[in-house]
Each structure stands twice: as C-alpha cells, then as structure tokens.
Amino acid sequence: MPHNISVRNASVDDVDAIHALLVPFAETHIILPRTRDDLFQHLQEFLVALYDNELVGVVAVHIYGSNLAEIRSLVVRPDMQRHGIGRLLIEGCEKWAVQLGVARIFALTYVPDFFGKLGYPRVRRESLPHKVWTVCVHCAKFTDCDEIAVEKRLSDAPIEPMKILPIIEIQQP
Numbered sequence: 001m002p003h004n005i006s007v008r009n010a011s012v013d014d015v016d017a018i019h020a021l022l023v024p025f026a027e028t029h030i031i032l033p034r035t036r037d038d039l040f041q042h043l044q045e046f047l048v049a050l051y052d053n054e055l056v057g058v059v060a061v062h063i064y065g066s067n068l069a070e071i072r073s074l075v076v077r078p079d080m081q082r083h084g085i086g087r088l089l090i091e092g093c094e095k096w097a098v099q100l101g102v103a104r105i106f107a108l109t110y111v112p113d114f115f116g117k118l119g120y121p122r123v124r125r126e127s128l129p130h131k132v133w134t135v136c137v138h139c140a141k142f143t144d145c146d147e148i149a150v151e152k153r154l155s156d157a158p159i160e161p162m163k164i165l166p167i168i169e170i171q172q173p
C-alpha cells in the first residue's frame with residue numbers, strides 16, 4: 001500500500017508530538033530548546049510533516065520585521081530521514097514565506113550541505129541583522145557558536161504590496 005506524506009500547519013493537538021521530536025535534538029544542542037509554552041505561543045510559525053498521519057517532521061518560520069525570515073526548529077525523525085521529508089518541509093516554509101511577502105529566508109545550521117542541495121548558499125553570519133542573535137542567549141554554545149549561516153533569495157521580483165480592502169461605507173440609520 002502506498003504511504004502518504006503531507007505537510008500542513010501545526011495545530012494545538014500537535015504540540016506534545018512536536019515537543020517530543022525536538023527534545024533529543026535540543027539536548028544535543030543541534031537546535032535551540034523549546035518549551036511546550038513556547039510552542040503554543042509560536043504555534044502559528046510551525047509546519048508539521050505527517051507520514052500516514054503520524055508526525056515525523058517539524059519546522060518553524062520566524063518572520064523578522066523586514067523582509068527576512070528564519071527557518072528554525074527543523075527536525076525529521078531519525079528513522080524517517082533521507083526520504084525527502086526535510087525537503088518538503090523547507091519547500092513548505094518557502095511557499096509560506098513568499099505568501100507573506102518575505103524576500104529572503106535564512107537558517108543557522110550544522111547541516112549546510114543539506115541546505116546547499118535546496119539552493120541555500122552559505123553567507124557570512126555578519127550579514128544577518130543583529131536582532132537575529134537575540135534568541136541565541138538561550139543556547140549553550142552562545143559564546144562559542146559554530147553554526148553556519150545559509151540564505152536563499154526567494155524572489156528577485158519586487159514584492160507586491162498588501163492588498164488593501166475597499167473601504168466599506170456604513171450608512172447611518
């Protein structure tokens with residue numbers, strides 16, 4: 001029977017499974033730790049990958065004030081790696097970021113070759129704005145960071161301005 005892999009927005013019902021997936025990678029400092037409360041508060045940033053309805057992958061897209069987004073908390077369950085799920089999650093992030101009008105998306109990572117396969121060249125960490133580093137105080141490697149910055153330009157086309165809804169005239173009774 002063919003198996004079904006899908007990527008969708010996370011829901012509150014996914015939080016425990018997301019947390020369980022992230023914990024071992026946070027404990028080995030591959031990703032930043034995230035509490036359940038933190039996951040609930042930022043749930044709208046998360047996409048999950050499902051394999052036959054079982055949660056096997058997760059990623060978050062954090063939007064900065066300008067046209068820049070960060071890929072965070074990317075994990076595929078170890079027994080499901082190298083089956084294209086990471087690629088699907090990143091493609092989901094990119095589609096979402098484009099819809100939001102974000103022009104550049106980056107990651108700080110120990111797997112630059114994975115990102116390289118998906119069209120993310122390495123960039124100088126100093127090219128990222130200072131605010132990117134504010135979450136790093138929670139990292140055990142804060143003073144000794146050896147992550148590699150990778151970045152992709154999502155579109156060279158000018159970003160369409162947000163469509164403004166027509167003003168509705170309200171008739172006074």
Ligand SMILES: CC(C)(COP(=O)(O)OP(=O)(O)OC[C@H]1O[C@@H](n2cnc3c(N)ncnc32)[C@H](O)[C@@H]1OP(=O)(O)O)[C@@H](O)C(=O)NCCC(=O)NCCS
Nearest residue numbers: 074075076081082083084085086087108109111113114117
């Ligand atoms: C990195 C990770 C998310 C990749 O997910 P995945 O589902 O195994 O990746 P995919 O199967 O979609 O791989 C896409 C491509 O990248 C390649 N690739 C995957 N992992 C790679 C790695 N560590 N190094 C180099 N290439 C890699 C694959 O071979 C594939 O190439 P192909 O298209 O030529 O066949 C997964 O290995 C993981 O969860 N790692 C531990 C946590 C981690 O490091 N997260 C990143 C935080 S920024």
